[in-house]
Amino acid sequence: MTQIINSLADIANRYDVLLVDLWGCVHNGVSAYDEAVAALKGFRKGGGTVVLLTNAPRSRHEVAKQLERLDVSKDAYDTIATSGDSARAAMFQGAVGEKVWFMGQPHDESFFDELELVKDPVTIQRVPLEDAEGIVCCGPFDPLADPAVNRPQFLFAKQKGLKLLCANPDIVVDRGETREWCAGALALLYTEMGGESLYFGKPHPPIYDLARRRLAELGKDVDRSRILAIGDGPHTDIDGAMGEDIDALFITGGLAAQETGTQTQPDPARLDAFLAKERISPQFSIGFLR
Known part of the structure; x- marks a missing residue:
């Protein structure tokens, strides 16, 4: 107790x-x-x-x-x-390939900045989903939208066998009085649809x-x-x-x-x-x- x-x-x-x-x-x-x-x-x-x-x-x-x-x-x-740093280290080690489709908002783009933790990092290219080798997910494009809006893209990604790197396992956060969806909700949806999600944050x-x-x-x-x-x-x-x-x-x-x-x-x-x-x-x- x-x-x-x-x-x-x-x-x-x-x-x-x-x-x-x-x-x-x-x-x-x-x-x-x-x-x-x-x-x-x-x-x-x-x-x-x-x-x-x-x-x-x-x-x-x-x-x-x-x-x-x-x-x-x-x-x-x-x-x-x-x-973010834990997931970035994995990304720069090639965990989801070199060509990645990015999910997130503009303030998340620092995810792709150089990282001192990794020696000899792979060169990461951000590309459209149809050209991607993997997905880097820092969060939804719209944190107030139901994660299910991403089902069409996730179905395509799953069929291509893409792995999703989840930079934030949280499902939701409360910003003041407003509850917002996080990357963990998208990774959970992708997994439920049969895709493979990689986690690096708590737990x-x-x-x-x-x-x-x-x-x-x-x-x-x-x-x-x-x-x-x-x-x-x-x-x-x-x-x-x-x-x-x-x-x-x-x-x-x-x-x-x-x-x-x-x-x-x-x-x-x-x-x-x-x-x-x-x-x-x-x-x-x-x-x-x-």
Whole structure:
């Protein structure tokens, strides 16, 4: 059974490293959560290390720029590991070929920028679907449109045997009060149609491998028992933590706010029912990161 805590400070002394989700925990896509930022600053002041672990389909440098725009100060974290960088490494290693059809919005095009993680990268060409060897999916062309609008293109791609590289396994995010579809919803549809989707963000191992590399860059070698994952995604953040055998703090006021009856804190009975239904078992839960 999960333990509902009042603040990160209640358990901070048990951990040396936090792996912190961004969207729904530190910001809502429009503005930062001040209490969350303060909690991360407090953890770092106590000697801890904060890794922002995000399924954003962009480089850590682009995510850092976004955080600056959202007023998440640089002293709230030490480093960033993104699904985008993990997926980009695979792309530049040729995971879906050299000629790719790109799905995403203009702000996602930095996905194709050079990446220092890969030596001797393949040369990637963006081409029309009919000429493609694979698909690079950073998200839908229209995040408000039903993913099913892509069925005709996906049927063609499946028949050609194209693999889909998913740069963001999230199904949905809440931008302020508006729920938007993410690349994970498209990858799920493609898989359901019989296509093959490749994942690199939470809950899949590649992004955790990248997080460990980011920690190594900081000179940190930390036992997994001293790492805490924090997030609001049941099947990204919490499933990922369970798969990596690290403790988790579930933020109930994000994607599951309605199901868990979260106002300031979750309703205990509704939270237990939700965790049982989703088959997840975070060690701790809290309404909002603070």
